[in-house]
Amino acid sequence: MHNVPSSNCEKSSCVCCGSSNNQSYNPLLRLETGETDVEEYVHLFCAQRDSRFGFCWCCGRGAVYFVEDLNEASECANHEGESVPDYPDEDLDSYIEYVRKGD
Ligand SMILES: [Zn+2]
Numbered sequence: 001m002h003n004v005p006s007s008n009c010e011k012s013s014c015v016c017c018g019s020s021n022n023q024s025y026n027p028l029l030r031l032e033t034g035e036t037d038v039e040e041y042v043h044l045f046c047a048q049r050d051s052r053f054g055f056c057w058c059c060g061r062g063a064v065y066f067v068e069d070l071n072e073a074s075e076c077a078n079h080e081g082e083s084v085p086d087y088p089d090e091d092l093d094s095y096i097e098y099v100r101k102g103d
């Protein structure tokens, strides 16, 4: 189990658990903080477990964000507005609105 291919991951460790990269099982993902001079990493599993972190559906599983940096459509700042603005909730709201006005 010592033949784990590690490139530049030795100095990186997870901000959640402090462990290092496990490329095949539990890879470290870049934590996108918006600050380019700070490089922080979170394990895929740690990010999925921790409610502080979320994923942008556009970026996929390549980067982790703080949930407060994602909008309600799970988009990062770079991908804000990429979603089709057609949320079921809004449809329901406008439907209710329509029904009420009709009364
Ligand atoms: Zn971790």
Ligand SMILES: [Zn+2]
Pocket (backbone or CB within 6 Å): 056, 057, 058, 059, 060, 075, 076, 077, 078, 079
């Ligand atoms: Zn994104």
